[in-house]
Amino acid sequence: MFDLSGKRIWVAGHRGMVGSALVRRLAADGHAVLTADRARVDLMRQAEVEAYVAAEKPDVVIIAAARVGGIAANAARPVDFLHDNLMIEANIMRAAAEARVAKLLFLGSSCIYPRLAPQPMAEDALLTGPLEPTNQWYAIAKIAGIKLAEAYRQQWGLDFISAMPTNLYGPGDNYDLESSHVIPALIRKALEARDSGAETMTVWGSGTPLREFMHVDDLADALVFLLQHYSAAEHINVGTGQEVTIATVAQTIADTVGFTGRLVFDASRPDGTPRKLMDSQRLLALGWAPRIGLRDGLADAYRAFQAGNGAAR
Numbered sequence: 535m536f537d538l539s540g541k542r543i544w545v546a547g548h549r550g551m552v553g554s555a556l557v558r559r560l561a562a563d564g565h566a567v568l569t570a571d572r573a574r575v576d577l578m579r580q581a582e583v584e585a586y587v588a589a590e591k592p593d594v595v596i597i598a599a600a601r602v603g604g605i606a607a608n609a610a611r612p613v614d615f616l617h618d619n620l621m622i623e624a625n626i627m628r629a630a631a632e633a634r635v636a637k638l639l640f641l642g643s644s645c646i647y648p649r650l651a652p653q654p655m656a657e658d659a660l661l662t663g664p665l666e667p668t669n670q671w672y673a674i675a676k677i678a679g680i681k682l683a684e685a686y687r688q689q690w691g692l693d694f695i696s697a698m699p700t701n702l703y704g705p706g707d708n709y710d711l712e713s714s715h716v717i718p719a720l721i722r723k724a725l726e727a728r729d730s731g732a733e734t735m736t737v738w739g740s741g742t743p744l745r746e747f748m749h750v751d752d753l754a755d756a757l758v759f760l761l762q763h764y765s766a767a768e769h770i771n772v773g774t775g776q777e778v779t780i781a782t783v784a785q786t787i788a789d790t791v792g793f794t795g796r797l798v799f800d801a802s803r804p805d806g807t808p809r810k811l812m813d814s815q816r817l818l819a820l821g822w823a824p825r826i827g828l829r830d831g832l833a834d835a836y837r838a839f840q841a842g843n844g845a846a847r
């Protein structure tokens with residue numbers, strides 16, 4: 535067990551959905567949390583990252599910083615997704631390694647797995663087949679990050695670990711209708727349909743695809759657990775093990791928001807992959823379990839959206 539008490543914890547990427555959830559959680563636990571605005575340290579510049587780590591002397595580093603975006607953004611800006619993410623993770627890991635931090639946690643995502651990986655996707659599916667081409671830029675950078683953490687572990691003897699979260703939602707999400715994921719998009723659509731008195735609300739695709747969703751506060755809880763209880767070269771999946779159809783998610787969101795009209799499924803929009811579930815048995819076997827069910831989690835995300843366009847509480 536790695537003891538977090540008295541440790542100085544740097545959350546790189548503290549403004550994002552995941553980073554802000556981590557800051558909330560760590561602060562609530564009474565930890566000393568370090569954050570750096572872009573004006574203080576540009577994560578793309580190695581000298582700035584090294585100077586920051588040398589000055590602030592974190593004991594623990596969490597890499598929640600990344601260039602993220604949906605399918606359209608990946609297609610339009612492949613250099614940003616590949617180059618920027620490589621720079622961010624390489625710079626932070628090198629600075630943390632030189633400072634001999636006690637622990638580092640790197641975050642990836644489920645898109646690191648091959649497009650046709652067997653479901654549910656276990657950790658050992660990594661690098662067993664071709665990637666989904668639409669997000670390969672981001673995925674390649676994240677796979678390099680996992681391997682870099684593993685390499686520092688092997689060559690420098692450092693306690694660097696990697697975690698791969700499933701689809702996330704919650705406060706601080708992106709609510710832009712063309713670039714967002716399904717949950718924030720449908721929260722916004724349901725609210726607009728309710729307020730305009732519309733009879734229908736449009737859901738993309740057939741409604742039959744299966745997805746696994748996790749509230750970002752559950753992720754923060756899992757990551758704190760992993761910092762304390764996980765130390766191994768292999769990355770570890772962080773999911774709930776619960777699958778739900780898009781139609782069910784859409785209806786639950788409509789109920790949450792109070793939209794009483796009909797859901798219309800727009801077949802001209804893509805379904806994407808029919809099923810995307812992570813195998814999180816390793817994490818669950820360590821004794822961690824999610825606490826926030828989908829209905830409660832959606833109610834919380836909706837509250838946050840109303841309170842300030844999805845910004846973190």
Ligand code: GDP
Nearest residue numbers: 714715716719720737738739743780804805806
């Ligand atoms: P994915 O998990 O990578 O496929 O990403 P998304 O969260 O964008 O989409 C998940 C599923 O929700 C897909 O089957 C979409 O077609 C469906 N979906 C239904 N309505 C919407 C919507 O308004 N926006 C998005 N992004 N997806 C939607």
